[in-house]
Amino acid sequence: MRAVFHQQLTALSAELGEMCGLAASAMERATQALLESDLTLAEEVLDTHELIALRNRHVEQTAFKLLALQQPVASELRMVVGSMHIAADLDRMGALASHVARISRLRHPDCAVPADVRASIAAMGAGAVKLARIAQEVLITRDPDTAARLRAEDDAVDAEHRHLFTLLMDHHWQDGVSCAVDVALLSRYYERFADHAVEIGKRVVFEATGGMPSHKKLA
């Protein structure tokens, strides 16, 4: 009975790692679709989010069954409860990648990103994907030192987010209103995606240590 339960916990953990890989890949392709006006790639990202959303439901159902049938306590209870929160974060990451893909699709065959901010958007995309890859590593290794790296990477994404908004708010913006709105939303999506990766790291550390996850960032 306990051996089966431990197999189920291991499978749950593996599923979260795979979902995180899907979220990273979705955001990577969404950014590529955006920068290269690639409609096929954008459509693929929407499909990937559907898949992540299905897996979120599966994790929730599995966790619910484990709570009902195995009545775990202590670290195992933390892990089962945490898996539901983490899957919800991963679902949101998939949704945010799909928002990026939708902006790409909406502007196709034009590119939503003007030349002036192309490097910034590429950097935010790369930073967001890096955070998701680190979160995936944390989910697999449960290593708190790896989780601690998330904060520094998130700071880099936040700095780029602020930089982009400075550009949007100054009077030299040359690319028109609708383009500014796209860039603002894109920047927000990357920043939120990164925040969810950080939350996942906090959850895993919480599961390992038994402390409560610290306050969610109020941004």
Add this chain to the structure above:
Amino acid sequence: MRAVFHQQLTALSAELGEMCGLAASAMERATQALLESDLTLAEEVLDTHELIALRNRHVEQTAFKLLALQQPVASELRMVVGSMHIAADLDRMGALASHVARISRLRHPDCAVPADVRASIAAMGAGAVKLARIAQEVLITRDPDTAARLRAEDDAVDAEHRHLFTLLMDHHWQDGVSCAVDVALLSRYYERFADHAVEIGKRVVFEATGGMPSHKKLA
């Protein structure tokens, strides 16, 4: 033992209702702060979100203890698990109200909302608050018919969101880039706030019926 457990469940449910009232009130004041450039009110909203975030942690701790000590099953398990998800939604609603308040504070003593879209923003604010009030009623009464009303109200907020984006994207926008960015973000915050209220309704119905909450909206 069971009587104490039922008291704890009732208290948990009451706490969610109170948190939802706080979220509704936070968004109501945030919108007023925004439309009237009221700095004091904006600051109050930030404090209210701190309070909601604390209560989210309290609900999570309480739910965790109930799972560990009472090992609930069936509808009681659904309620305890659901309370964690609902508290997380309410925390996000508080965060979104605080984002609205921050835009108001950032532009003070100016108003972030140009005259042309004042009515639209006021309508989105009122719609979002109405959704939160309905969600609060659902949390207190657990009535699925009340929960069903959330969908129609959310459609009204979504329609206003699309309308605002049409205005931002056409070539007659006269209020400059930075103002357009503010309005786009505000519209997004109201729309997300409304989505969370709808999610809460779905959760409560799920708890009552034992079905799984339907797919999260992919927007």
